[in-house]
Amino acid sequence: MSDFKIPEKSYVSRFFLSAGRCNAQGDLPLTSLSQHLIDIATAHANSLDFGYDRLRRSNTSWVLNRMSIDMTTYPRINQSYTITTWVVTTTRLYSDRAYAMADIDGNIIGYALTRWVAIDIDTRKPANLKEILSDGLPDTGVNPPMKGFRRLTPVSDAEYKIDYTFRYCDIDCNRHVNTTRYLEHIMNLYTVDFFDTMKPVKLDIVFHHEAYFGDRVSILRGPADDDNEDKVEIRRGDIALTVATLAFKPRK
């Protein structure tokens, strides 16, 4: 990964992993990393006035459509780390954003990609980004050195299932289930013992449909796919709300 050069038009934030924010293994949780990616995207957008405030003026809101994360190792308890982000490319329908995670010594420990769409707050339909942000976004054209987004399919034969009803703390200010909460419910398909021996090294997740307070869903885990990645899904009735794959490697 070391030859990769982060583009100049980027935004960086520094973090510290406090004891109370670690997972059972003393690492930065994948769910917290996911929330950081959303936060730093928001901060970068706000700093250049293409954030939620700007979109609200055209009655639209940013919504995360998908996310892909590759991690070789995770920040540990009481360690500092940085996340750097930049805009890759923007079309009428979406804007892709990249991230590089680095440890305290500046060594890159992972990359990520997110895809954002703007939706009309009332109709919940996609809006045209080229119209809303006619002055453009700071596209760099620079992709991170990781696989791009790929097609994800629902779980066809679940090996394990949790039934769940979305509750108050699952809902965010868009009045739908928060991205990070989807991911928490997915991580909860695994045990503490499992994560004592394995670490998640790759996540691909796509958010197809919104879920709301009180929705009853099934959280499903299927067998690993051809790339040895677990297929997971959150399903409401016949509808695949969220589909994802997770890959793991043994801890040393």
Place this chain on the structure above:
Amino acid sequence: MSDFKIPEKSYVSRFFLSAGRCNAQGDLPLTSLSQHLIDIATAHANSLDFGYDRLRRSNTSWVLNRMSIDMTTYPRINQSYTITTWVVTTTRLYSDRAYAMADIDGNIIGYALTRWVAIDIDTRKPANLKEILSDGLPDTGVNPPMKGFRRLTPVSDAEYKIDYTFRYCDIDCNRHVNTTRYLEHIMNLYTVDFFDTMKPVKLDIVFHHEAYFGDRVSILRGPADDDNEDKVEIRRGDIALTVATLAFKPRK
């Protein structure tokens, strides 16, 4: 509240409420505030070398025993706010810490108190703070202008109950259920509609016993007590793991 003077031996952190971290009402969630109180206590303790690292050298760890929060209003989406903390008093068995929350203009919007104990990592029994930290803590003797800790009792006649099994994301690096997750499960006793009209203005919570991965619990809400505060509890079998009261006021 305005006549209160924060002591000089205090530690302050500034925060920004990002869209992705709001609750359904666009406020800072009470659960996030609780996590901030833990984080800033940790940061203050680390900065003066009486944090987790120091305690680990005597095979002990800080554990939050109880928390009391009074809020008049909450930070809103895209607003900055500060939390200031100081040590009130330390005995052999516990250390009490106070907090003041302020909005961007410096107006105090709430106070909090936390009680911390040190437990032996192996026996899980309380350790003597005067022995572990023989050079003392930066006690100020200054209590915040709010009611102190009071006796909390279990729910005797539950009006509403959720059965739950603790899962992976509930567990922290102490290998027990995380404080903030207890509080999330308690907040989940209420609906989004309820919080659209009411805001939580007072929380008192005490953590009696540790819970672990896979523990099956009931999350209970009883009728309001004599002070018109809801009694809530997390119970495993006959054991009251966590007992709390919550008071609400109408939103304007």
